[in-house]
Amino acid sequence: MQDILSVIQERQSARGLYDPKHRVARQDLRKILEAARWAPTAHNMQNFEIVIVDDTTVIEAIGNLTYPLSTTFIRENYQQLSFSEEELLRKKVGLPASHFPPALTTPAAARGEVTGEQENSFVGRAIKSSPVLLIVLYDPARRAPASEGDFLGIISLGCAMENMWLMAASLGIAFHVVSALSGDEVEKEVKGLLDIPVALKIAFACRLGYPVTPPAQLRVRRDLEDFTSHNHFGNREKM
Numbered sequence: 001m002q003d004i005l006s007v008i009q010e011r012q013s014a015r016g017l018y019d020p021k022h023r024v025a026r027q028d029l030r031k032i033l034e035a036a037r038w039a040p041t042a043h044n045m046q047n048f049e050i051v052i053v054d055d056t057t058v059i060e061a062i063g064n065l066t067y068p069l070s071t072t073f074i075r076e077n078y079q080q081l082s083f084s085e086e087e088l089l090r091k092k093v094g095l096p097a098s099h100f101p102p103a104l105t106t107p108a109a110a111r112g113e114v115t116g117e118q119e120n121s122f123v124g125r126a127i128k129s130s131p132v133l134l135i136v137l138y139d140p141a142r143r144a145p146a147s148e149g150d151f152l153g154i155i156s157l158g159c160a161m162e163n164m165w166l167m168a169a170s171l172g173i174a175f176h177v178v179s180a181l182s183g184d185e186v187e188k189e190v191k192g193l194l195d196i197p198v199a200l201k202i203a204f205a206c207r208l209g210y211p212v213t214p215p216a217q218l219r220v221r222r223d224l225e226d227f228t229s230h231n232h233f234g235n236r237e238k239m
């Protein structure tokens, strides 16, 4: 059993390909789902459903869908990019541009001029390599009491995500959150493939498995004093 802070620090996004033949043991999957089960949720609404997909034909079909990238995504994503390790280390937030296809890292992308047909084909390949996917659903009609835009309900889904992610990390199982399944067209197709009721929404999907090559990415974080204040907002002190 690792101590909790080291699990938190070692948890990471494993975006590469997984070995589809290396299955996730059922007892490990149960522990990951158990972690979701005990996640805190607003008003203890437990506002999620999870579809476990381990049928290779269904995973293949989900992977074969088209994952379009919107101009808005491309433009706003550009703002989060760093073009060198030095830049990323200095900014302490965001992602290396090398994570993304070259077309998404040009000045034209920043100006919102990269449009239309850009497709995130890597997502499909990554999905197809996964021995198991978890599709996390919620019912937008069942919002947390008096929570505008179901802000609290959405946070609750994040709690379930993090619990599962930490459990997977502690078991040495790679985990990758995939938001692309919530895009309108893709979501409709996935819901059709999995018989998901029309009224439910896909919050996010997770790929679980064992990477072909271990993720070796520079991960940065702000320092404590970059986001904490002591007694008065803006009173930055080293903790």
Ligand SMILES: Cc1cc2nc3c(=O)[nH]c(=O)nc-3n(C[C@H](O)[C@H](O)[C@H](O)COP(=O)(O)O)c2cc1C
Residues within 6 Å of the ligand: 011, 012, 013, 014, 015, 094, 095, 176, 177, 178, 179, 180, 204, 219
């Ligand atoms: C709500 C949410 C949505 C995310 N969506 C994606 C996604 O669609 N694709 C992806 O590769 N990573 C996604 N991530 C992972 C983040 O990019 C990642 O956690 C962040 O860059 C920090 O890297 P780390 O997980 O390795 O610490 C998501 C994370 C969260 C919390």
